Amino acid sequence: MRIACAGNPNAGKTTLFNALCRVRGRTGNYGGVTVERREASLALRPGEAPDTLTASPTLIDLPGALSLTARSPDEDEAQHVLLGDGGRACDAVLYVLDATQLSRGLYFFLQLQALGLPLMVALHRIDAARERGLSIDVDALALRLGVPVVACAAQTGEGLDALAHSLRAWTPPASPLGANEPDALASAEERAAVRPVVMALQRSGRFFVPRLEALALWLVSTQPGLLRVKLPPDVRDAVRAAQARLSPSPSSPLLSRRLIGARFAKADALASAVSSGSKPVLAEGPWLDRWLLHPAFGTLALLTSLFVVFQLTFAGAEPAIETIEWAVGGLGELAAAWLPDGLLRSLLVDGVLAGMGNIAAFVPQIAMLFFALGLLEASGYMARVALLCDRAMRTVGLSGRSFIPLMSSFGCAIPGIMATRTIEHRPSALRTMLVAPLMSCSARLPVYSLVISAVFSHVPPVFGWLQVGGLVIFGMYVLGFLAAMGTALLLRGFGPGGKPPPLILELPDYARPLLGQVAQSALWRAWQFVRGSSATILSLTILLWAAMSFPRGTPPPADVLLEEARARTAAASAAVPAPTEAEAAALAERLPALERAWHLEHSLAGRMGHALEPALLPLGFDWRIGIGLVASFAAREVLVSTLAQTYALGEDEGMALRDALAADRRADGRPRFGPLEGVSLMVFFVLALQCLSTVAILRRETGSWAWPIAALVYMNVLAYVSSLAVYQGGRALGFG
């Protein structure tokens, strides 16, 4: 049997689900966007004997929703599953009802019951209700609702055994119980108007809902924009006809509002009949809010928690990343020892292994970030963060929930983009995803440090103590941030979706997070990333490897290569004297590197570098950097190793590369790579989207190629234009 867990946001569905199940994830795919749906079988309670005769029921964790009406991608998912759209997704529903908010939770319950779905109620957070002095008569509630009710609390484990037992023993009634709502709520005229819709629904057989009349009434009363299920054409026409027939007049208010009002009235009556000691309004909020929502202390607390989150994410993940890189390097060496030098080895080591290393290196960061965010979410603080940041984010057309994803993008855009799922307003989420890659991520740092060490290491400090290099790097972070905000502002004006809707946000009670659960779901997120993006990342890495390895020509004889290299090193001096014996020996040692450099220059990527040169020269870049730009699509830091390769240096010669860059001269003796070229290159790296992992994750999170392509185009055009402005402007002003 398949049981869907439904309920209001913050009712504790996921906590309860995790406590009841052995979690293993599964993904549902609806409407082009991959929405996560977690399914798991009910786990045995301690001391419970396994039942070999019947299979354990499967639980489906649905995102929290106020009602069937869907206002975020998460709620779409609930709508699809509960209405059995296009196939029966669940046999019964476990409704998670927050005991501290009875009347509010009962509203959605009544809506589901009206559809005739078989229901069981988990009266959750019963401990919190007791703490508030609220006593609820569980039996009376079960009697009045006409469904089984089990009181429980996942935080303390109270009542979980009983709930698991009831779920296992549950045989949902074949015919729907409870009042037939349309009888009570709809007028004769309304019932007549929805009759054709019922007929059309019957004909289509599309929805697995016992009471089609209630479904028809809901379809007719829902605004077309909020209906996410796809209706068959004849049903849609019938719904439109019924809506036209029932269009509201001043004397008869909207059907939907009457239904909401009537259900809440019923919920209020139920709640007051079964509970005592309740006060509908709290005297005051949690005492922590006094500090955490305070303009000064709250901001301080926010910055502190951000600092801790990012330390945890990016410093905490560092050992794991190093281990992974070490293991990948070890595997590469192993492959090198076993396989002969050649294409196969190169494919395995530089293509497949490098690609898998790329994927694996993200996993610790993603897991750590989601662990930290999970702690914030489970403790109830996340909603306060959204509240504190909403105003500032709204001025640039983003939402309060955009703040954390944007800040995480300073570490890496991949987990940042994944974190945009918490944003309710889809256009704001899309805008956040589009601008997140502009935040200066940690993969750009190796490029900054190379440039700074090559061109700024000799510049004296400003005021005698401020290192120019540090200032320039800081400037790059500011540039990335400003570009992101500016772009968001532009997107607000011209992009999709308009302004984010005004913030309507629940502030849940503070709670102690259950660490095991948070860790489990963080690992699940990391696994989602591996499943969802590894194919794209791996194939793009191999494609890039192929571009850098083919076509394979035959390099010229050794003496020609050596002569060219010698001439290039000595180009700065006018005369080229014959090499001394020692110099010749040193050159000969570099022969394999020179051959690799030749191969790279004549590969597809090398030719692209040369072909790009006319376009790159106005930015101050030569063909070597062109190759580097092509290669850095694997990951930005690859620029460094690729440049080293084009200068025929070994792969680990960062220092040597710095010297080679600093020593490289143009024909007229000016440095080929001076401060202006360096700044231009850094500006390009800040603004350009050169990270295929980001492209892959954008594709996955937006569900189409249109958004990643849009991001590629706008960011790279922005990068090109900005670098051009920097370089040409700098030249005109007489720098470099």
Place this chain on the structure above:
Amino acid sequence: MTQSVAFDCENHYHFSMSSLAMPFPSVARAASTTALHRVAVGQSGRVRRLHGDAGLVERLLEQGLTVGTEVRVLRRGLFKGSVQLSLRGYILSLEASVAACIELAPL
């Protein structure tokens, strides 16, 4: 409260409440209402009427802000940009522009 008053909200009402009428009008004017964003911290009232765009009103109703619901103002955000309310056993934060669409009557 009759239903026709309760669901008046598709008409866009514009109220010119005197800003002097805080936290609530005097006893003599007990029948009048105050827009929620003007209600003082610590004061309670009952939802009398919602107005504004249809989607917003429906959302607020589904949050439980139906006519007759008791609401208490717990706190105001920075620059009075938001209002935090308690209703039906939970805490809800509304932007001031949304709170302005909700009219409270004194208890």
